[in-house]
Amino acid sequence: MSVDDTRLHAMRHSLAHITAAAVKRLWPKAKFGIGPVIENGYYYDFELDHTLSVEDFPRIEAEMQKIIKESQPFEYFELTINEAIKWAKEENQPYKLELLNDLKRAGTTSIKELDTNELGLSTSENKIDNVSFYKNGDFTDLCRGPHLEHTGQAGAFKLQKISGAYWRGKNTNTQMQRLYGVAFTTAKELKQYLHVVEEAKLRDHRKIGTELGIFMFSDLVGAGLPLWMPAGEQIKHTLTEYMREKEEAQGYKYVSTPVLAHETLYQRSGHTAYYAEDMYSFKDNEGNRFYLKAMSCPHHHMIYERLVKSYRDLPLRLAEPGTIYRNELSGTLTGLIRVRGAITQNDAHIYVTSDQLKAEFLRVLELFKEVYEQVGITDYWYRLSLPDFENKKFAGARDVWEKASQLIREALDEFGAKYVEAEGEAAFYGPKLDVQTRNTLGKEDSIATNQIDVLVPERMGLKYINAKGEEEAPFIIHRAILGSYERFIGFLLEKTAGKLPIWLAPEQIRFITVNQEIETITFTEQIMNEAQDLGLRISVDNANESVGKKIRSAELMKIPYIVVIGEQEIKSKQLNPRIRKDLEVSLNHEALEVDVFLKTVANETKSKTSRSSL
């Protein structure tokens, strides 16, 4: 960290204490959890006899300002572990007490790196003698620091939001109230950041998704289980069929597998050992335990076994827009980005001999390039996650892992792909290649992933007879070009602010009639028939409303083309399409023969060339 970063970090950390001190002044019985620094700010977890809401923010902020004005020094002191435990008891702070008892017993807390960092203790030391504290005014906290010299040095801040958080992240523990703050050195920086957040809110896919009728949630159906409404299903279907066409051209074969499997399948694949908690499961009344699939790999491996005898049958490329379900805690769910299901993966498994691995990986990279270009994603790079070879944190044979890692690296270099390497972050079964991009907040985010499986083929006994007549285990490339359709569409809605390219727009043209007269209806119907024959997605608004109102309503739906049909159009048999402003299309806003207009839109759909200038 640079000096500036260190100072900013200390300032945010001090603001966490100032927030806690303010809360304690307002609700003296508050019990404190932890209060770490995070990106752009900090949070603090409380147990309170009051349910916090944004309406409390002005009060808390005012109290914080008072503390800042008082320029309270941050005083450092140490206590022995037993003194510290005594302090926590006296202060009636059960969460601090729990952490201290864990420290005394185990030399660590189990609440992840965070806490031990917070508390100024190294997890590698098993002997705890002293623990450190910081005190400002009448507020004392178990803490490693560093802090500002005094509260008066705090920069620009704003309380941001409140959410529930289980103590130590376990859903069997108390749910605490997590209060988030953002903080920057200057008021200008804070203002800039808040502006970006506001912009991102306007592009929030949950907002856009609701406005455009893309998807919905229902309390009765349950949290994290989106229902795709007609417009959204159309986008998903267009993308699914698009990927199918691309993949079939590369020799992929589609399969379809059930969402259930008996536990024996996941036992054999090893997933029960690693993933059982993330999967929904139940017993039927004949005593069999079934899992809802959280990945389609083991199902595909069963089809591999049926189809592959010899090296002549390889490569085998099995694809499936498989729906999977994951047992996520309700508190972690976010629109389409984090759902319980269906997660519809753009999934494929490519089974290859070691000789085919590199060439096949290059084909995958080609497919990424082709698809991302057409979908309009330009700002992306790869992140190659390898195992920690030094500390041997991987299962199976080292030479196989190394060979696979080397082949991917070669393929990336040969292809000229932009990538970074990350050691120690591989999947349990092999090296991983994530596709990274930035979300509307400018934050790095994975949108897709590829993995080389060096472990499971052996473990599941998948094999083929090689050219020498010997049994050998294939390599498997797991790849998902678009990741999941849910997450990808969420991402796309935010990136484009809902202004989808013509080929993806659920409604491509809306015809607006100026009246309900018979000639208008007849003329419109002729156009509709022609448009439908061309496979265009169109609709007619012939409601008894003003044309202005109907145009406005079509604009809100971000439809690429809006065409008003009135006397002029009927007489001239020419149309004057209004073109969505962001579109770089071949048409101008000028009168066109019906045919010419419709065929142009059909061509734009087919060629997928229309770009949004966003």
Add this chain to the structure above:
Amino acid sequence: MSVDDTRLHAMRHSLAHITAAAVKRLWPKAKFGIGPVIENGYYYDFELDHTLSVEDFPRIEAEMQKIIKESQPFEYFELTINEAIKWAKEENQPYKLELLNDLKRAGTTSIKELDTNELGLSTSENKIDNVSFYKNGDFTDLCRGPHLEHTGQAGAFKLQKISGAYWRGKNTNTQMQRLYGVAFTTAKELKQYLHVVEEAKLRDHRKIGTELGIFMFSDLVGAGLPLWMPAGEQIKHTLTEYMREKEEAQGYKYVSTPVLAHETLYQRSGHTAYYAEDMYSFKDNEGNRFYLKAMSCPHHHMIYERLVKSYRDLPLRLAEPGTIYRNELSGTLTGLIRVRGAITQNDAHIYVTSDQLKAEFLRVLELFKEVYEQVGITDYWYRLSLPDFENKKFAGARDVWEKASQLIREALDEFGAKYVEAEGEAAFYGPKLDVQTRNTLGKEDSIATNQIDVLVPERMGLKYINAKGEEEAPFIIHRAILGSYERFIGFLLEKTAGKLPIWLAPEQIRFITVNQEIETITFTEQIMNEAQDLGLRISVDNANESVGKKIRSAELMKIPYIVVIGEQEIKSKQLNPRIRKDLEVSLNHEALEVDVFLKTVANETKSKTSRSSL
């Protein structure tokens, strides 16, 4: 029943006793369940200290022949219920004892109509005095009869198969061995029947499905959970996209909903009360009970609520190839015909005002006609299931039921549809219209179903504002033109013996090379590219095998066109397609320009006109 039917029934029933008597001679400790007459024969359930297999059939049949030769008279006698109970105890027949005890206590057994018929007792009488028995040789059975005069009058029979069956159909009871026999008056009739059965076996979709690589089962994945292999997925996808095109042309809107729902959804729809046992369910670790959907209706109703405000929004036609799962006992599963999941329904719900119901129902009938014609199903009729109005066996308002029933009847008449009426067989929520056909054994079978929902809209509070500004509940037409894709494809494979029409064939053309020379490969690749551009599903067999062997192997896969590529073809640039024998296509077996051939097949695919003469 005619006299002949009565005699045949008695004969089959007597053979059930003869079978039981033979089993008792061979395994004297046998315990007997029930032994009713069924279509084409009979069965008898046993508990034995020996696991029966087809290898035992000759022994049992020989023993039966002995009993027949002995011309044992069937002697009728009665016992009081207490004497009968004493008999069952002495004979050590616990199942008979259980039935008799139930009869004494409740005046009925709970084992469905079957048993009380078997036992010669009416369920409506609560007082049981005497029960009837039949005795032949040393075998006595609780039985109503009628029987033949003596065993020598038995006709032609054959033991057919053995299967497991839970006592009284409950999976918590003992699993017994069910031995099936077929029986006819004459040896000729038996032979004819066995021939039909053999033919049907050859057409069994499980056999064809395996041979053509359509689907597979895996012990690890579990029973009743088919995995669609590439060829099968292709058929399913072609059918799904075909239905989508047809439905979108009729104004259906596609949606996509998760396979899970919180229990509150099914509580509100009323399904938990009627169907909970048929649905898989589990609790997540936050204590919420979820069901795997066994129907998509309630999910669609949630989307209706979001989309519909007024009568102007109706009709709303929501479609989804929704995957559902049903908790079926393992013993009842049959290939694709009866699965646990995925059952991919060709599902749609049409929400209409009462004024729109009849017109919309007519459109559904039109769609049935159009689709069935193109798919090649000609022998089908409708079965209209109405409630038992007299005995008021329906929930909700009678006038609404009557109105809906009347409107369907009018639509059927107006359309000129062939239908029969069945009283007392409606769904719990409204009248039902099944589509009936015959399977390869000539047996009547439902392949699709439609229902009018008169109950659920009200129960779930679905509504719209009518033209008068009042709230009203819509009618809902549930319809599935192809039923489920699984069952439908199973049916189609049997009907066509795997010889699918060109537009549905997973592989339409196979090119077979006579050698691996460079000109052959280049020429073949050119054709392949052209064929792929036309969207044809093709493959090349350039294995180092004899042409004869390669043709034979393509024929076994029932591929419509097989094209050999050798010197002749390369030189003349003309192809000599071999056409699958059953196809009535426009081409003859004559040399054709490559273009002409490929475009003809593409047109046949598009027009869906190619008929199999099967």
